[in-house]
Amino acid sequence: MERSSTTPGGSARREATRQKLYEAAVTLIAEQGFSATTVDEIAERAGVAKGTVYYNFASKSVLFEELLRHGVGLLTASLREAAERTAGEGGGKVDALDAMVRAGLVFIDRYPAFTQLYVAELWRTNRAWQSTLMVVRQQAVAVVEGVLREGVANGEFSEEIDVPLTAAALVGMVLVAALDWKSFQPERSLDDVHSALSRLLQGRVSGRR
Amino acid sequence: MERSSTTPGGSARREATRQKLYEAAVTLIAEQGFSATTVDEIAERAGVAKGTVYYNFASKSVLFEELLRHGVGLLTASLREAAERTAGEGGGKVDALDAMVRAGLVFIDRYPAFTQLYVAELWRTNRAWQSTLMVVRQQAVAVVEGVLREGVANGEFSEEIDVPLTAAALVGMVLVAALDWKSFQPERSLDDVHSALSRLLQGRVSGRR
DNA sequence: ATTTTTGAACTGACTGGTCAGTACAGAAAC
DNA sequence: GTTTCTGTACTGACCAGTCAGTTCAAAAAT
Numbered sequence: 001m002e003r004s005s006t007t008p009g010g011s012a013r014r015e016a017t018r019q020k021l022y023e024a025a026v027t028l029i030a031e032q033g034f035s036a037t038t039v040d041e042i043a044e045r046a047g048v049a050k051g052t053v054y055y056n057f058a059s060k061s062v063l064f065e066e067l068l069r070h071g072v073g074l075l076t077a078s079l080r081e082a083a084e085r086t087a088g089e090g091g092g093k094v095d096a097l098d099a100m101v102r103a104g105l106v107f108i109d110r111y112p113a114f115t116q117l118y119v120a121e122l123w124r125t126n127r128a129w130q131s132t133l134m135v136v137r138q139q140a141v142a143v144v145e146g147v148l149r150e151g152v153a154n155g156e157f158s159e160e161i162d163v164p165l166t167a168a169a170l171v172g173m174v175l176v177a178a179l180d181w182k183s184f185q186p187e188r189s190l191d192d193v194h195s196a197l198s199r200l201l202q203g204r205v206s207g208r209r
Numbered sequence: 210m211e212r213s214s215t216t217p218g219g220s221a222r223r224e225a226t227r228q229k230l231y232e233a234a235v236t237l238i239a240e241q242g243f244s245a246t247t248v249d250e251i252a253e254r255a256g257v258a259k260g261t262v263y264y265n266f267a268s269k270s271v272l273f274e275e276l277l278r279h280g281v282g283l284l285t286a287s288l289r290e291a292a293e294r295t296a297g298e299g300g301g302k303v304d305a306l307d308a309m310v311r312a313g314l315v316f317i318d319r320y321p322a323f324t325q326l327y328v329a330e331l332w333r334t335n336r337a338w339q340s341t342l343m344v345v346r347q348q349a350v351a352v353v354e355g356v357l358r359e360g361v362a363n364g365e366f367s368e369e370i371d372v373p374l375t376a377a378a379l380v381g382m383v384l385v386a387a388l389d390w391k392s393f394q395p396e397r398s399l400d401d402v403h404s405a406l407s408r409l410l411q412g413r414v415s416g417r418r
Numbered sequence: 419a420t421t422t423t424t425g426a427a428c429t430g431a432c433t434g435g436t437c438a439g440t441a442c443a444g445a446a447a448c
Numbered sequence: 449g450t451t452t453c454t455g456t457a458c459t460g461a462c463c464a465g466t467c468a469g470t471t472c473a474a475a476a477a478t
Contacts, residue, residue, distance in 0.1 A: 203412015
C-alpha cells in the first residue's frame with residue numbers, strides 16, 4: 001500500500017514538477033505581475049517545456065490560484081501555531097499577538113516574493129481569482145481576529161476595540177513594515193524589526209522611557 | 210500674469226484631456242493591473258481617440274508614471290497640510306500623527322482606485338517606473354518620519370523608536386485598514402474607522418477601559 | 419531473464435488572436 | 449493659422465493555449 005506523501009492523485013515526479021513551477025512562477029509574478037509574466041518564462045525558469053505547464057495546470061490562472069492557496073495555507077498554519085504555542089506556555093493574548101507578529105515576519109523573511117505578489121493582487125477587483133483571494137485572506141485574518149476576540153472576552157483588551165478593523169490594521173502594519181524592511185533595508189535583523197513593531201504594538205511609542 | 214494652475218506648458222484644453230485620461234487610466238489599472246489594461250480601453254473610457262493618447266503622452270508607461278507623480282503629489286500635500294495645521298493650533302506631535310492618519314483616510318476615501326494601484330505596484334522590482342515610485346514613496350513617508358523625529362527631539366516620543374520603520378508601519382496600518390474598509394465594509398463612516406485607528410495608535414487596546 | 423507493451427509525463431513547433439504603437443488626412447477648437 | 453483632436457487603417461511583435469509526437473520506467477508476457 002505505497003502512497004504518495006503529498007497530493008493523493010499525484011506521482012512523486014509530478015509533484016516535483018509542480019513544485020518547480022510554483023517556485024518559478026512566484027518570483028516572476030512578484031517581480032512583473034501576473035499579466036506581464038508569460039507562460040514561456042515560467043516554463044523556462046522551471047526548466048521544463050511549455051507543454052508541461054499545461055499538462056500540470058489547466059491554465060495560467062489556475063496555476064496562479066493554486067499557488068495562492070498553497071502559500072496562504074503555509075502562512076495560516078504558521079500563525080495558528082504561534083497563537084497556540086503561547087497559549088500552551090500560559091502567555092496572555094498580548095503574547096499571542098506578539099508571537100503572531102513574529103511568525104508573520106518569519107514568513108515574509110522566508111517567502112518575500114509570495115508576500116509581494118499577495119499584496120499586489122489582494123485589493124484588485126474584477127479578476128478571475130477574486131473569490132479565491134477572499135477565502136484565503138479570510139483564513140489568515142480570522143486567526144488574528146480570534147485572538148483579539150478572546151482577549152476582549154477575558155478582559156485583556158478593551159471592549160471598545162473594533163475587532164475586524166483592528167485585525168486588518170495589525171496585519172497591515174506587519175505587512176508593510178516587513179516589505180519595507182526587505183526592500184529598503186534588508187541588512188537589518190529580524191529581531192530588530194520585531195522589537196520595533198512590538199514597541200509600537202504595546203503603545204510604548206508616545207511617553208518618554 | 211495669468212498662469213496655468215498645473216503644468217506650465219499645457220493649454221487649458223490639453224490639460225482637461227490629460228485629466229480625463231488620468232481618471233480613465235487610474236480606475237482601469239486599479240482593477241486590472243497595468244499590463245492587462247489596454248490603451249484602447251483607456252481611450253474609450255476617457256471618450257477620446259487612441260491617437261489623442263499618443264498626442265499627449267509618449268507611451269503607455271509614461272502616462273502611468275505621470276499618473277503616479279500626480280497622485281502622490283496630492284497625498285503628500287495633504288499630509289503636510291495636516292501636520293502643519295495641528296502645529297499652528299498648538300497641538301503636540303501625537304495630534305499631528307492623528308491628523309495625518311485622518312488625512313490619509315480622507316485621501317483614500319476620495320481616491321480609492323489610486324491607492325489600490327499604488328499599493329499593487331510599490332514593491333514590484335524590475336519595472337520601468339521603479340525609480341519614479343521610489344522617489345514618490347520617499348516624499349510621502351518623509352513627512353511622517355519628520356513628525357516622528359520632531360516628537361523624539363522634543364521628548365514626546367521615546368528615543369528608542371526606530372523612525373523609518375515606525376513610519377513605514379504607521380503608513381501600512383492606515384493603508385491596509387483603509388483598503389479593507391473600502392473593500393469589505395464600505396458602509397462604515399470615516400470617523401468610525403478613524404477612531405478605531407486612533408485607539409490602536411495610542412495604545413488604548415490592551416488594558417481594560 | 420529477456421522482450422514487449424503500456425501509459426503517464428513531458429516536449430516544442432505551431433496557430434489564432436491581441437495589442438502597443440504608427441500614419442495621416444481632415445475636422446474642431448482656440 | 450496654429451494647436452489639438454478624430455477616425456480609421458495598418459504593422460509587427462508577442463503570447464496563451466494546442467497537439468502530434470517522444471521518452472522511459474515499470475508491468476506483463478514470453
